[in-house]
Amino acid sequence: MKKCKIYSTTKKAEADAVIINGHVLLHVPLRDDMEPTYISDGQYYYPPLYTAVFAKGMNFDLMPFSVECQWGELSDEDSVIRGWFAYYSGDDYKIKCGYCDTKTGRICIPPEMEHCEDFNEYGIAIFGGSVETGYDSKIYKDISHDTINKRNRIRSGVYSGLMDTKGDIVSCRGYVGIEESHHGVFFGYQTADGWGVIDNKGCEIVEPLWHEISWDGMGGFTVMDHTRDGCNTYAIKNSDNYLGGSIVVSDLTEAPTTVYDFPPEKRRENLSLGECFESERFRLTQRGEKYGLVRDVVENNNNPLHTYTEEILDPIYNYEDIPDAAYRAWVDAEIYYYANLMSKTPRCIPGLVGDGWDGVPEDIRENVRAYMMVNGLEQPDKVEI
Numbered sequence: 246m247k248k249c250k251i252y253s254t255t256k257k258a259e260a261d262a263v264i265i266n267g268h269v270l271l272h273v274p275l276r277d278d279m280e281p282t283y284i285s286d287g288q289y290y291y292p293p294l295y296t297a298v299f300a301k302g303m304n305f306d307l308m309p310f311s312v313e314c315q316w317g318e319l320s321d322e323d324s325v326i327r328g329w330f331a332y333y334s335g336d337d338y339k340i341k342c343g344y345c346d347t348k349t350g351r352i353c354i355p356p357e358m359e360h361c362e363d364f365n366e367y368g369i370a371i372f373g374g375s376v377e378t379g380y381d382s383k384i385y386k387d388i389s390h391d392t393i394n395k396r397n398r399i400r401s402g403v404y405s406g407l408m409d410t411k412g413d414i415v416s417c418r419g420y421v422g423i424e425e426s427h428h429g430v431f432f433g434y435q436t437a438d439g440w441g442v443i444d445n446k447g448c449e450i451v452e453p454l455w456h457e458i459s460w461d462g463m464g465g466f467t468v469m470d471h472t473r474d475g476c477n478t479y480a481i482k483n484s485d486n487y488l489g490g491s492i493v494v495s496d497l498t499e500a501p502t503t504v505y506d507f508p509p510e511k512r513r514e515n516l517s518l519g520e521c522f523e524s525e526r527f528r529l530t531q532r533g534e535k536y537g538l539v540r541d542v543v544e545n546n547n548n549p550l551h552t553y554t555e556e557i558l559d560p561i562y563n564y565e566d567i568p569d570a571a572y573r574a575w576v577d578a579e580i581y582y583y584a585n586l587m588s589k590t591p592r593c594i595p596g597l598v599g600d601g602w603d604g605v606p607e608d609i610r611e612n613v614r615a616y617m618m619v620n621g622l623e624q625p626d627k628v629e630i
Contacts, residue, residue, distance in 0.1 A: 249312035254362040258299040268350035271296040292350035307344040320355030333404040333419040354412040367429040367445040373405025415447040427462030428549040464541025465554035499531040511568040513575030532560040588622040
């Protein structure tokens, strides 16, 4: 019998336990509704799920636990996890962490890690070096709580990675800092480079080159850099694995976090322009005293990573001018689209009645004709073979 602790990093709770015959169990009074897993000297022991409230509602039946032990005492000395730690740090540590099954208490992933966290809904967990407090919020009052947490994770010689419920390592490299975001996305800090983004398969979504990065699960990633004069500049970047990872807008003086309640009567929507999406929102961008507008789009709610940001207005407008400027931008885009479409649409299409102009929104037809005339675009008389 060996003392240990079970814990939950999500619920920030822990409880005393013991290891008996390769099972993590808790000592509690005898229950009427079930038989104890182990009895010793009149003491009754049960698995975590039936004794610890914070074991309920987990994504998977795997709970982290910590125990003071030697290498190989409760595991295989040639394990992959031990090899990973030997490669990245080489340090030994008295307290080691692993995972047990909440329903039976059986040790499923042996205690070989310095630190491991709860599994997310995708069956992925952060493991690696433990985090020690390096920045005190009482002292660093000018630094945000989120920034303090990030800096606490970035310590020389401490690495973290991702693992799955089988105990296999998912991430291909060790990160100096790593933290979970939304939809199975993690922010990873690569040594001497910066923050980037990886998914739950360990694939790189955004190259780790940024001083800070944030994302609320919709649209592109907000990245931040320091300038030579000590100021911060912000940009919005789409995923490298989706739409080419383009920088949507850059050199912003404020983080684009303000969700803008765009007036519905000013929203110009036309399905012919590819307006196929499941949800959208608008955010303000700011450069100095001027404002712009971006649109965050989720194309498929069943695949949350299929989300991106597009710029509607460059931040050169006064705040009160945003709705009308955005409306004009959408109208101009429609005019351009239909002008080019009509320049490829014959006046007489065999088997069809009309010259094709019925498909152009009535309120912009004359504008489309004027655009075609000014830009030398003509509607062909017949189908070119």
